[in-house]
Each structure stands twice: as C-alpha cells, then as structure tokens.
Amino acid sequence: MAISDRKKKILAAVVDEYIRTAEPVGSKAIAQRGELKCSSATIRNELAELVALGYLEQPHTSAGRVPTPMGYRMYVNELMERQKLSLEESEEMNLRLNQKLQELDDTIKDVSRLASQLTDYPALALTAQSSVTVKRYDLIYVDANNFIIVLMLSSNAVKSKLVHLPVSADQELVQRLSTLFNASFTGLAEAEITPVKIHAAERAADDQLGLTAVISAFVLETLAEANTPTAFLSGENRLLNQPEFRDPDKAHKLMSYLSGGGTILPSAEGMQPSDEVRVLIGPENVAEELKDSSVVIASYDAGDNTRGLIGVVGPTRMDYSAVAAKLSFLAAGLSRRLGGGEAPPEGLHNKLIIKEIDDGHERR
Amino acid sequence: MAISDRKKKILAAVVDEYIRTAEPVGSKAIAQRGELKCSSATIRNELAELVALGYLEQPHTSAGRVPTPMGYRMYVNELMERQKLSLEESEEMNLRLNQKLQELDDTIKDVSRLASQLTDYPALALTAQSSVTVKRYDLIYVDANNFIIVLMLSSNAVKSKLVHLPVSADQELVQRLSTLFNASFTGLAEAEITPVKIHAAERAADDQLGLTAVISAFVLETLAEANTPTAFLSGENRLLNQPEFRDPDKAHKLMSYLSGGGTILPSAEGMQPSDEVRVLIGPENVAEELKDSSVVIASYDAGDNTRGLIGVVGPTRMDYSAVAAKLSFLAAGLSRRLGGGEAPPEGLHNKLIIKEIDDGHERR
DNA sequence: TATTAGCACTCGGAACGTGAGAGTGCCAAC
C-alpha cells in the first residue's frame, strides 16, 4: 500500500497543478516544474501506476491526469505542505477580525462573512447546541399595562422584552411573580418548564391575568432560541467563480442545498474535539448534494463552554492548504477573542474586556 | 404618442408571451392566441410600427420581437391586468405569513425569505431609517461586579446587556446612575448624547469607576443600531432559475452586487408614500449593475411610524403582474400584523395582541 | 534494472460548412 517517495512527489505535483489550473495535468507539465529530476517519460510511467492505484484518473485517454477523491485524501493527509500564512495575510486577517468583532456582534453572521471573504468560497458558521438556562429573572413594572421581562441566561446573555397587557396589573403582582420565578424557575432546562409547573406558579402567585403564562411563554421561547444551533451562510455566489460551477444547474443545485439550511456541516460535527481542521472530500460527505464538493471545517471556542464551527464549501479541486490555514487561523483568533480562556470566572462578551485582553489600550 | 387600441393589445400579447417563454415572439404566435381577430400579416405590420415607436425590438432580422424597457413600462403602466391572487394562493400566503411571524420575529429576515419563496426571485427586505430614542433606563444590580443595563426605546423595543466590571461597584452608585440617566438622557437622539453631557453626568453621579462611560457607550451603540436601516437578502440563487442568467458571469455580477449590501433599493426609496407597488425597469435603475434587471418594491407599515420595504429583483422579463400582486398582498399582510393601525396607543409587537387581532382565539 | 528518447496513436474540441426552419418585409389582391 505504501507508495514510493517519488510517486508521492508526483501525486503532490499533480494535485498542486490541478488546483492551480483546473485542467488535467500532463506528464510534461510536471517534468517542467523541475522538482523531479527525471524526464516526462518516467513520469508517464509513474502516472500510469498512480492511475492503477486509484489516486488519479483520466477524463479520457490522451488527456492529462486528475486527482480522484482518494488522491486528494492522500494529498491532504500526507503530502500537502502545511501552509503558513504570510505576515501580511495574518495581519490583514487580524485587522479584519478586530474590526468585525468590534462593531456589532452578530457574531455568527460576521464570522461566516469573514471566512467567505478570506477564502473566496461560500462559508457558513454555526453555533453549537448548548443547554442554556435562566439564571435570573427581573420584571420591571413600567405602568399598569406594560412591564418588561428581563432574563439573564446561564450563558450571561441577557434577553428582554416589553409586554403589553390588555388589562391592568398592579405592581405587587409583578413583584410577586418576579420573586416566584426566581425562586422556582432558575436553572431549569427548557424541558423542565412544564405546563404543570407553570400552572402551579400561576396559582401560587394568585395571578388572574395570565401574566405567568406570558412570562413563561417568553422564557420558553428564549431558551428554545438560545439552545437551537443557528447557522449562517455567506458568499454563496462565490461558487460561481469556480470553473466547475460554470454550469448554472450544478451551481444552483448546490447553492439551494446550502441556503436550504441545516443539514450542512452538522453531519460532520461532533467529531471535532481537537482544534484541528477537518477536511471532507467529495464522496466522504454524507449529503448527496455535496458528493462532488469538498468541505473544510474548523471549530472555535465561542465561550460559555460552547464550540462554534466555521466551514467552507468548494469544489473538490479546492485549495485545501490555503483554506485550512486560513480557517485554522480564523478559528484560533475567534477562540482567543470569544472563548473563556483565562478570562474572568464568567466569560463575558464585554467589549471592554475584549479590548483589554486584546491590545491593552482602551479608548476612554 | 397615443397608440391605437389594437397596438396596445398586441404589445400586451408580446410582453405576456415573452414573459412566459423567454423567447422572442413572432407574429404567428400572437395570431394564434386568438385574442386579436386578424391575421399574422396584419400583426406583422403593427409589430413593425411598434418597433419603430420603440416599444419592441428585434434581436436580429427575422427573429421575433422582444419588449424594450419602454415597452415594459407601457405594459406595467397601462396594459398589465392587475392580477388578483387566487383564493388558494392568498390563503397559502396568509398561512405562511402567520407561521413565519409567530415563531421568532427576526422579521426582516423572514420577510425577505418569504418574498423570495413566493415570487421565486431573489428578494430583499429592509427597514426604514427611523429616529429612535431611549425612553426609559433601568439598571439591575446583579452583584458587585455585574449589572444589567435595560433600555426601553421609543419604538418600545427593549435592549439589554450584562456589564461586567473589573472593579467592585456598590448598589447605590448603580441606583444613582439609573436615576440620573432617566432624568437627563431620555428622549435624546443619538447625536444629542455628546461627550460633554456624558462627562457632566459622570461628575454629577460621582462615578469614579467609569460606569457612566460604559452605559452611554451601550446607549449610543444601541441607538446607532436601531437607527441604521438593515437589509436582508434571500434566495439569491433563484436568479439561476432565470434563463437570462444562465451565463454565470452575468449571474455572478448581479449576485455579488446584491449581496454586497446597501445600495440596492434604497436608491428607489423615499418616493413611496402610498401603499402602491413600484416597478423599476432595466435602465430606470440607478445602479449600473441593475441596468438590465428589474426591481419591484412594496412598502409596508412596520409599526413605530416606520415603513419597511420589500423588493424583488429579476430579469426585465419578469412576471410583473404576479410579482406585484404578491408583493402588495404581502405588504398589506405585514402592515396589518406589524403596523400600528387601530392597535393600542403604543403599537407593540406583542404576540398576544397579534393573535387577538388575527383570528381571535388564543392558545392558553 | 531504471531511465530516456522517439514515435504512432487516440481522442476531444475548435473551426468550418451546410441545411432547415422560423420569422420577416413586401407586394398584390381583396
């Protein structure tokens, strides 16, 4: 099974060249690269064997060779030189990371945008499933017909909402409910907040206006939202840059699959404990629609013991090396900025803190 | 300038047919539709004149006719039969509207998705610029190192955030600041919250920990966010369904323009006081990239004296009639659900209320 | 035994030519 050193070099050359040009590569082209000190004839022989072994294939007799998924796999596993980003590149990326994250933190959205821009492939980001609970309830009495619900979640996110009542409520009731919820509904998972408990609370607080129902509805909704992994897709149109997607039908199929949501990289999720980058080549993907595309995924620490994923989708002829390097840099950068790390006991998304860790000087 | 009745009918027929088939339409095809009781020869004569008048053009001699932008304009203005949605269609739409809006209200996002799904063109939704102010401040003391800022905006939206302090603050200070902000910073526009005022407040509250700065930063950020119109684009890939975008380059150009954000329909904004639908045909668009596409826009009442826009982008050969009907229905539906209307004095996004207006029966 | 040079062969794709068909414009007749 182990193949000769020279074969590896040749395989690597084919993949490199094919990634670059998107055209089948011939023996002559490899010989001319000068890395191997042998003639095109020798290379031809080796190529023929690589085809026999299944690493390469020919679109037709008398065309150059093209890597098979197996060939790419070998390339990714052993051959590819772990690309280091140039200094400019990494500075550029850092810069944009900072910019992005500083403005408004629609994090996932920005992350996927950034990934897409950097790699020039469609990218998507998603947050991991978590199990957030409510840590603290506050009800702010505004006037007889309005009060504000404020929920502080275990992730330290804060959600709030104004509730308008068709009937008048007195301040005491609101106060009572606030105490009650804090006493009985903190730390409960979404599933634990049952209609039974809600009903019990309603009676306990002597709530005849249905406020308990309104509040718990908001709580449930909020928890559901916070616990549902959300995905964000960017730069789908970049697919059209790739020659393999010049066929609008092909492109459209993949694009609508991607924007159709969910089932994208989650399939490849879970097996991502390390901070390494993962590559799924063509048929290695579970989804039918991705069978002749590749996916590169990196995971980052999103704080709150949560890991997010960034993935990039492209043709199998993808610049794995560059994409992997960029994604892993991006993931590392995000982890540093968002992740708990050595930050204060309760990792917060506080801008001030981010800046401190970041470069030490604040603005005011 | 006024053209004969028969010419109009013929023009309408050409546009209809062309919209349907995407192919130049010939005299025979029109004659066969049976609406006109004359022969193809007569129609040929009329067609020739319509070409001379600038309503139609020929891709080449001996090809059928294709409408010019001017032809479409005429069609849209006078000829097009205001399509009524079928009963099923409108019920379907109502259904989806309800579904969509009930779950979580990422309104713009959902609106654009919906519009895109319904019309099968890329759609984008955006919120109008507004001038929101803070109506009420609440600071919730959590512990010495943490407090929550809750802002109630003039739009009745509520924004909140947990602030973590590297130093300890006492409850009184937080209380003091709360009072102070409510006294001096309510109803101020973003621009009116100047560093000077902030500084003054800081001194007035005897705040040595910089809380004032943190709070006002959040306020400014929140106001900026609330006042910035946001846009959301959906279904860009649907462009690829259209034969005129089978050329990947063309498609890519338009798609990246669209996803490039901002400058899309805002150009056509502002002149939209009525609830009518607006159509911009080809060169009528200001943006270079849209010069040979068309845009259909409807505006809806998003509550808070704010109007949102929904727009759809497609080839000039777009089914204006259907799209216009759908968009206007959608806009009307949204206005009904989101808009102030006869709703309580302060239009709220309260789910309960929506449901009441909607169909009268609630769930609990 | 591994490498190389040479050569005949294959095959895809560009270039070209051809023909069919759709549609026109115009004319003469109604």
Add this chain to the structure above:
DNA sequence: GTTGGCACTCTCACGTTCCGAGTGCTAATA
C-alpha cells in the same frame, strides 16, 4: 385596411474535418 403568398434573411443545430496535447509502447541507453 386587411389578407395570403412568397422570396429573403439569419440563427441555430448538426455533421465533418483537422489540429494538437497527451498518451502507451518500444527500443536504446546508463
């Protein structure tokens, strides 16, 4: 003013030809 007829035009689809890139094989070489 309308209609049928007819010659003309132009595109598109199809088939043929031709070129060249790249191969596989063989024989010569180190």
